[in-house]
Amino acid sequence: MDLTTDILDSIVTTNAGPSSEQQSSDSKKSKSKAKSKEKFDKAMYLNWFETMFRIRKFEEKTLEAYGNQKIRGFCHVYIGQEAIAAGMLSALRTDDAVVTAYRQHGIALSRGMSSKECMAELYGKATGCVKGKGGSMHFFSAEHRFFGGNGIVGAQIPIGTGIAFAEKYRGTDKLCVTMFGDGAARQGALYEAYNMAMTWKLPVLYIVENNGYAMGTSVERTSNVVDMYKIGSSFDMPSEAVNGMDPQSVHEAIARAAEHIRAGKGPYFLEIKTYRYKGHSVSDPGNYRSKEEVKAYMEIDPVKVIEKRIIEQKIASETEIEELKDKIKLEMDEAVAFAESSPLPDASWLYTDNYVQEDYPYMKD
Amino acid sequence: MARILKLRDALKEAMIEEMRRDASVFLMGEEVAQYDGAYKVSKGMLEEFGPMRVIDTPIAELGFAGIGVGAAMNGLRPIVEFMTWNFAVLAFDQIVNNAAKTLSQSAGQFNCPIVFRGPSGSAGQLAQQHSQTFESWLGNCPGLKVVSIVDPADAKGLLKSAIRDNDPVCFMESEIAYAWEGEVPDGEYTTPIGVAAVRREGTDVTIVSYNKMMRVALQAADDLAKEGISAEVIDLRTIRPLDYHTLVKSVKKTNRMVVVDESWPMFGVSSEIAYEIQKYAFDYLDAPVLRVNSADTSLGYSSVYVNEYLPNPEKVVKAVKSVMYVKA
Numbered sequence: 128m129d130l131t132t133d134i135l136d137s138i139v140t141t142n143a144g145p146s147s148e149q150q151s152s153d154s155k156k157s158k159s160k161a162k163s164k165e166k167f168d169k170a171m172y173l174n175w176f177e178t179m180f181r182i183r184k185f186e187e188k189t190l191e192a193y194g195n196q197k198i199r200g201f202c203h204v205y206i207g208q209e210a211i212a213a214g215m216l217s218a219l220r221t222d223d224a225v226v227t228a229y230r231q232h233g234i235a236l237s238r239g240m241s242s243k244e245c246m247a248e249l250y251g252k253a254t255g256c257v258k259g260k261g262g263s264m265h266f267f268s269a270e271h272r273f274f275g276g277n278g279i280v281g282a283q284i285p286i287g288t289g290i291a292f293a294e295k296y297r298g299t300d301k302l303c304v305t306m307f308g309d310g311a312a313r314q315g316a317l318y319e320a321y322n323m324a325m326t327w328k329l330p331v332l333y334i335v336e337n338n339g340y341a342m343g344t345s346v347e348r349t350s351n352v353v354d355m356y357k358i359g360s361s362f363d364m365p366s367e368a369v370n371g372m373d374p375q376s377v378h379e380a381i382a383r384a385a386e387h388i389r390a391g392k393g394p395y396f397l398e399i400k401t402y403r404y405k406g407h408s409v410s411d412p413g414n415y416r417s418k419e420e421v422k423a424y425m426e427i428d429p430v431k432v433i434e435k436r437i438i439e440q441k442i443a444s445e446t447e448i449e450e451l452k453d454k455i456k457l458e459m460d461e462a463v464a465f466a467e468s469s470p471l472p473d474a475s476w477l478y479t480d481n482y483v484q485e486d487y488p489y490m491k492d
Numbered sequence: 493m494a495r496i497l498k499l500r501d502a503l504k505e506a507m508i509e510e511m512r513r514d515a516s517v518f519l520m521g522e523e524v525a526q527y528d529g530a531y532k533v534s535k536g537m538l539e540e541f542g543p544m545r546v547i548d549t550p551i552a553e554l555g556f557a558g559i560g561v562g563a564a565m566n567g568l569r570p571i572v573e574f575m576t577w578n579f580a581v582l583a584f585d586q587i588v589n590n591a592a593k594t595l596s597q598s599a600g601q602f603n604c605p606i607v608f609r610g611p612s613g614s615a616g617q618l619a620q621q622h623s624q625t626f627e628s629w630l631g632n633c634p635g636l637k638v639v640s641i642v643d644p645a646d647a648k649g650l651l652k653s654a655i656r657d658n659d660p661v662c663f664m665e666s667e668i669a670y671a672w673e674g675e676v677p678d679g680e681y682t683t684p685i686g687v688a689a690v691r692r693e694g695t696d697v698t699i700v701s702y703n704k705m706m707r708v709a710l711q712a713a714d715d716l717a718k719e720g721i722s723a724e725v726i727d728l729r730t731i732r733p734l735d736y737h738t739l740v741k742s743v744k745k746t747n748r749m750v751v752v753d754e755s756w757p758m759f760g761v762s763s764e765i766a767y768e769i770q771k772y773a774f775d776y777l778d779a780p781v782l783r784v785n786s787a788d789t790s791l792g793y794s795s796v797y798v799n800e801y802l803p804n805p806e807k808v809v810k811a812v813k814s815v816m817y818v819k820a
Contacts, residue, residue, distance in 0.1 A: 199795070200618050201622065251795060251796070259793060259796070260619070260620075260793060260797065261620075261792070262619050262793030262794075265793070277621075278621035279579065279621055280551045281551070313550035313552045314582075341551055342522070342523055342527070343527035344522075350550065415527065471795075471796045472792075474799070474800040476797070477792065477797050477801055478787070478789055481790055489788045490758050490788040492757075
């Protein structure tokens with residue numbers, strides 16, 4: 128439990144204020160464990176739990192289907208990081224845009240995409256959210272303003288900045304959440320995008336989901352700067368570190384950031400500290416991490432922590448939680464059945480969606 | 493004596509031997525050291541050579557490719573591994589604008605003896621961004637040499653040549669073929685860059701291919717043999733410079749050619765070969781050169797798309813029958 132205590136201490140270093148000057152000094156960094164807890168209502172807590180439990184169960188079904196070779200290719204699950212999706216859902220508006228990387232199933236589900244269309248996509252079926260064209264790494268939904276699902280590390284950082292640019296250009300008050308992993312934070316594209324976003328005061332919320340490892344490389348081995356929120360300071364971008372194992376902390380930080388951004392003050396950067404319980408992808412055994420470390424993080428499993436809080440603080444009854452769980456489990460069984468029974472795409476669809484021009488003359492021999 | 497080695501181990505032997513031979517050679521890339529390489533090509537190399545010569549980088553392809561170029565300009569011989577050539581697209585500025593042009597810009601004062609290596613091409617259901625080939629892209633650029641291999645013995649001999657080469661070499665491998673085995677000679681040898689290999693002799697048609705599509709070409713040749721058609725199969729091995737002498741020599745014998753190329757059809761390896769053949773063997777051709785490429789589209793994830801997209805023996809047999817004017 129000592130390691131768990133250390134971890135909790137290290138990830139619960141949430142800064143409170145939005146000003147960059149405040150974050151630029153370590154000495155001013157508050158170490159209080161989220162003292163300023165707002166009172167959230169029952170619906171909010173149940174919403175967080177449902178979102179997290181849905182993602183957890185979806186990913187468990189994903190791993191099972193992958194083991195049975197129903198799902199192929201690269202596959203990166205979100206298990207352990209669910210609190211970020213849950214806190215983000217409650218703190219954002221549904222018309223805000225989101226773009227992320229390839230560890231995206233959980234984010235897609237939290238944005239409102241259905242378990243059925245997502246599972247069918249993993250199965251490569253015609254009924255998938257992108258007709259079996261994207262698979263695990265590339266979900267998209269124009270309806271839910273989910274811009275993908277990017278497979279090239281860091282590519283979505285400037286793209287999300289551009290999505291935000293378009294909102295400012297059109298004069299809306301929508302923002303774009305641009306998510307990436309700790310590995311992507313070392314790509315040059317981040318520095319170019321951050322500079323332009325701050326210069327032009329674009330409505331973009333950058334979130335680095337720092338799960339500690341870029342594939343097999345720990346954050347410590349990728350940079351002299353391990354407190355990733357500090358990357359924002361050279362751009363004078365307001366930046367905070369956030370406990371990503373608790374949807375409430377995530378919600379509060381994103382709500383604060385969104386308010387700042389919608390006020391026209393430009394970008395905001397959150398380093399959300401989290402952990403992935405599984406390997407980088409299904410083919411990665413994760414031998415670079417100690418069993419003790421994984422176990423210590425299991426002690427603060429966000430799904431269990433929030434369930435416990437709901438029960439202990441009598442926010443909802445155990446029966447209500449069980450009913451919610453049964454509903455989600457049924458939803459997952461239905462999603463898998465839907466994916467299993469859906470037809471494969473038609474081979475001729477290889478020649479659709481490459482150009483908007485419908486009669487584009489492909490070179491066919 | 494020869495041994496049976498997997499492609500990944502043949503590549504590793506080449507790197508190890510060259511690093512023992514020349515202290516200026518080092519390996520750099522994502523997960524090459526502590527993780528033993530994303531595809532285990534560099535397994536055990538950190539242990540032998542230490543962290544100064546087997547270097548894990550952050551995910552920063554443009555940056556570490558550029559660091560490789562600078563180190564090469566200043567007297568070292570870097571081997572830069574890309575986890576896949578798809579990620580090397582971020583580094584194309586350094587490969588195309590710098591590695592390829594340094595010698596020209598400096599009027600011969602600075603050369604760039606660097607090897608950029610990693611897997612190219614599709615590797616199952618990996619979807620649009622992880623399934624591309626890069627032989628045609630980089631083969632288009634003067635200043636670069638481009639090697640694309642599948643045979644373990646070639647891989648070892650050509651990688652050793654690439655490391656010793658005084659010009660930048662882009663070296664294309666295959667995720668799928670890393671586990672494929674082949675005979676590798678014992679002892680010291682190199683294989684020259686720029687020379688194709690005749691893998692199977694034949695008299696009726698020449699099938700040209702490279703990298704993992706060689707298996708498709710050879711399978712097609714087997715299938716054709718059962719129907720009494722004798723196919724000669726050539727492994728290009730090097731894309732740039734292109735060994736058109738070997739191709740022309742073969743076509744003068746067979747009078748027909750089919751190119752099996754995982755690249756997209758337009759402006760690529762297959763187009764270039766067809767040009768060279770019509771220029772140097774026009775009077776020997778009994779049929780137009782045909783090609784079997786990947787589809788002229790992005791590749792989706794579902795197995796249905798993958799099967800439709802890639803060249804396969806059936807498509808090659810059909811093309812061969814077409815150039816032979818035999819009914820399919």
